[in-house]
Amino acid sequence: MENNRAVSYFDCIVLNNFCNICNNEFQCHFFRICAIMGNEKGYKYMKITYFGTTTLLFDDGKDQILFDCHFTRPSLPDYIRSKETVSDTALINELLRKHHIDRLRAIFISHTHHDHVLDAPYTALQTGAVIYGSSSAMNVARGGNVPESQMVQFADNTSYTVGNYRITVIPSLHSKPTILNNDLGETIDAPLVQPAKLRDYKEGGSYDFYFETPEKTYMIRPSFNYIKGQMDPYKADILFLGVAGLAKADAETERTFFAETAAKLQPKLIIPVHWDNFFSRLDVPARGMVPLVEHTEVVFFKLMQYCEEHQIDFVVQIPRTSITL
Numbered sequence: 075m076e077n078n079r080a081v082s083y084f085d086c087i088v089l090n091n092f093c094n095i096c097n098n099e100f101q102c103h104f105f106r107i108c109a110i111m112g113n114e115k116g117y118k119y120m121k122i123t124y125f126g127t128t129t130l131l132f133d134d135g136k137d138q139i140l141f142d143c144h145f146t147r148p149s150l151p152d153y154i155r156s157k158e159t160v161s162d163t164a165l166i167n168e169l170l171r172k173h174h175i176d177r178l179r180a181i182f183i184s185h186t187h188h189d190h191v192l193d194a195p196y197t198a199l200q201t202g203a204v205i206y207g208s209s210s211a212m213n214v215a216r217g218g219n220v221p222e223s224q225m226v227q228f229a230d231n232t233s234y235t236v237g238n239y240r241i242t243v244i245p246s247l248h249s250k251p252t253i254l255n256n257d258l259g260e261t262i263d264a265p266l267v268q269p270a271k272l273r274d275y276k277e278g279g280s281y282d283f284y285f286e287t288p289e290k291t292y293m294i295r296p297s298f299n300y301i302k303g304q305m306d307p308y309k310a311d312i313l314f315l316g317v318a319g320l321a322k323a324d325a326e327t328e329r330t331f332f333a334e335t336a337a338k339l340q341p342k343l344i345i346p347v348h349w350d351n352f353f354s355r356l357d358v359p360a361r362g363m364v365p366l367v368e369h370t371e372v373v374f375f376k377l378m379q380y381c382e383e384h385q386i387d388f389v390v391q392i393p394r395t396s397i398t399l
């Protein structure tokens with residue numbers, strides 16, 4: 075232990091990279107040093123903070139990256155009457171401060187419904203982060219006066235590098251439309267300026283993100299749907315699985331969904347996303363969807379059954395909490 079203290083943090087990262095080559099076998103001497111260093115410093119590589127819906131912050135100690143950006147959560151009545159809405163800047167500022175979001179390099183947008191993109195412009199302006207997204211996401215950014223230098227319209231099946239991260243954009247399908255969001259395939263074709271009507275946040279195409287780091291691989295799948303074979307090229311250590319719709323899915327849909335996602339990706343850990351009531355503010359206790367829409371306890375039960383059967387770890391992360399993996 076004494077000698078290992080001489081190994082610097084930089085060495086540790088380098089050795090971790092080396093260990094990836096040999097598949098992180100625990101008998102590897104270098105990996106053992108890294109593990110000891112990690113324990114001594116209480117540092118285990120990646121801090122992941124969940125802000126509800128599908129908003130996830132990753133932080134490797136150097137660079138931060140957000141997937142989706144939704145902190146302001148208008149109520150269901152506001153959504154039904156498509157109320158004109160602005161970002162809750164006081165809440166966002168508080169969350170940026172409390173979660174030390176001061177090294178945010180990028181915000182990747184999975185689709186442009188309000189519960190994924192609403193706060194991307196304000197957050198980008200406050201942090202200097204670059205917004206990556208569809209043409210619709212670019213128009214949300216433009217509407218918020220985000221400089222073009224902080225906007226990247228991404229392309230299908232293309233990888234982007236941010237710090238030590240590599241993000242691949244995978245075309246996906248939104249969950250089946252409901253009476254409330256029956257705009258799939260529609261795009262935002264002009265800058266969307268706040269206050270903006272919530273229904274003006276059209277879907278604009280949906281995407282999954284394959285997130286690779288020197289240490290681990292993650293698949294982020296915001297929507298409860300699949301394209302057959304789309305996950306074939308990928309394996310992920312950790313799967314963030316959009317589950318809004320799982321409770322109501324019939325047995326065949328559920329079977330195919332798991333077959334096309336978890337079974338292909340073979341994760342060691344599944345963390346569900348989009349399970350919480352995103353019409354409920356982030357400054358009150360988190361809760362599941364309203365029972366009329368979804369029985370969240372059934373969602374968790376179905377997911378637990380799948381994970382139990384396939385020996386996959388399963389963790390539910392509460393909004394505004396962090397885990398370090």
Ligand SMILES: [Zn+2]
Nearest residue numbers: 185187248255
């Ligand atoms: Zn959506």
